[in-house]
Amino acid sequence: MYELTVRSAFEAAHFIDGYAGKCSRLHGHNWSVEVIVRGTELDKLGMLIDFKILKAELNRVLDELDHRFLNELATFAEENPTAENLARKIFEQLAASEIFNGSAKLYAVRVFESPNSCVTYYE
Numbered sequence: 001m002y003e004l005t006v007r008s009a010f011e012a013a014h015f016i017d018g019y020a021g022k023c024s025r026l027h028g029h030n031w032s033v034e035v036i037v038r039g040t041e042l043d044k045l046g047m048l049i050d051f052k053i054l055k056a057e058l059n060r061v062l063d064e065l066d067h068r069f070l071n072e073l074a075t076f077a078e079e080n081p082t083a084e085n086l087a088r089k090i091f092e093q094l095a096a097s098e099i100f101n102g103s104a105k106l107y108a109v110r111v112f113e114s115p116n117s118c119v120t121y122y123e
């Protein structure tokens with residue numbers, strides 16, 4: 001089994017509605033996002049998936065979130081833009097991508113709210 005990870009980042013503001021503490025106030029993060037792909041078969045070149053293709057797909061998803069006030073986005077109309085919900089939504093968007101049509105399977109998405117705090121979502 002091979003496991004491959006790419007990392008990218010975006011900047012965005014949010015607040016946690018209903019939270020008893022400072023996070024209920026508007027603030028921003030430099031969010032860092034890792035995508036983890038697993039598979040057993042390599043292509044002719046000896047790759048599980050091209051890092052460049054995977055990173056481009058991740059950046060396509062993150063562009064929608066970059067420099068946004070996350071609470072205002074339609075995707076967060078019904079729930080708080082927590083690291084947990086971000087990780088699941090990014091996973092779901094990536095899972096629908098056509099780049100995972102070979103051996104490479106999307107395994108997990110990890111969202112870092114800070115260098116020391118992250119959430120991992122997988123199915």
Ligand SMILES: [Zn+2]
Pocket residue numbers: 014023027028029113
């Ligand atoms: Zn926050």
